[in-house]
Amino acid sequence: MKNTLSPNEVIARRVAQEFSEGMLVNLGIGLPTQVANYLPKNMTVFLQSENGLIGLGARPPEGMEDDDLTDAGGTPVMAIPGAARIDSVFSFGLIRGGHLDMTVLGGLQVDSQGKLANWIIPGKMAPGMGGAMDLVSGAKKVIVAMQHTAKGVHKIVDECTLPLTATRPVSLIVTELAVIEPTPEGLVLKELAPGVTVDEVIAATGTPLIISQDLHEMHLLGI
């Protein structure tokens, strides 16, 4: 049976399962931010926002926004009880110094060695890397949360053609079709989204996959 969740919802629900109690995690802007909607209600995690907050909360009620309290995209947020304000130097000390348990980022390309490109398309789009290079270089665990292809064009490829974000391999790739783990031997297909076949994943991937002995269906919390 095909699942009826949107691609981004599949990805966000699956990534949410990588959380555990007490973790300090940075979620990138966009799709990664949606992961926060699917965390178990009784779990305490601290979301770091690189603009200077540990304990990022949801959007405040209409009319209650504080100009001096936003996420890294400039959107007003709340701070959870136990939150801490930090400056930019401290914020990146946490990231670079190995204090951040996990980061979830979007991706433009990931290659067979698990190297990520996600900050520039030369000549076309140059948003800049912001904190992405520091996060991929410094977080204990790096999860790429992205759609498997860009309108049919492969994003998981032999070698990135776009400039790299870091040379350090990411820990896990989560898409609406599959969960893939980069290893020294190559990319290992570990999980399939409900209703998705191995052949479908292989066709949507631009580099060979090793099929895990333990290949199983993604468990999506709350379904």
Add this chain to the structure above:
Amino acid sequence: MKKAISVEAAIEKIPNGATLMIGGFMGIGSPHRMIDALVAAGKKDLTVIANDTGKPNYGIGKLISSGQVKHVIASHIGLNPETQSKMFSKHISVDLVPQGNLAERIRAAGFGLGGVLVKTGIGTLVEEGKRVIKIDGEDWLLELPIFADFALIHAHQADYLGNLAYQLTATNFNPVMAMAAKVVLCEVNEIVPVGMISPNDVTTPGAIVTELISMPHKHH
């Protein structure tokens, strides 16, 4: 005791071609009154060092829109398409620096360090033209200090001595930039008598703040 000066008088100190650090993160914690005064004064050929360039006609984006900036050192210009198009058309040169490296390069300048060794950027475009130093068999990228002529910063409170306290995510790059420029110009949400900011809450000591911008006049 410092004498607060008008925002126009503060900006008058800045010559054309100056290198400015400007605090803020997507305009949050940016010195908006000083940015407006820079635009009004028409200062030109500026180099701006900041986390980002705001949005078109918002925050630091006002200086980009008005064509007063020739060079930008920033980590992110994604929310300002105008900066990107002016970069592609070569009207502005832009150095994109990883956000953590930017913070550390500014810190190095302000804290008397000859540079910092980082992993971020190794093996990427960021490494181009920089030195990679091997220590005990491990590669590190040498990032050099970034200095400025002026730091234009924002704080929540200042007392009459210029001691500064910051608020929530409006803190960001402001405290470190206050250390890295020859002249530090600061605007605040409120100026309070000495003693009202607890010594525990003073993040930037008044001794390094050159000028405090006076509060806008209110009609009573």
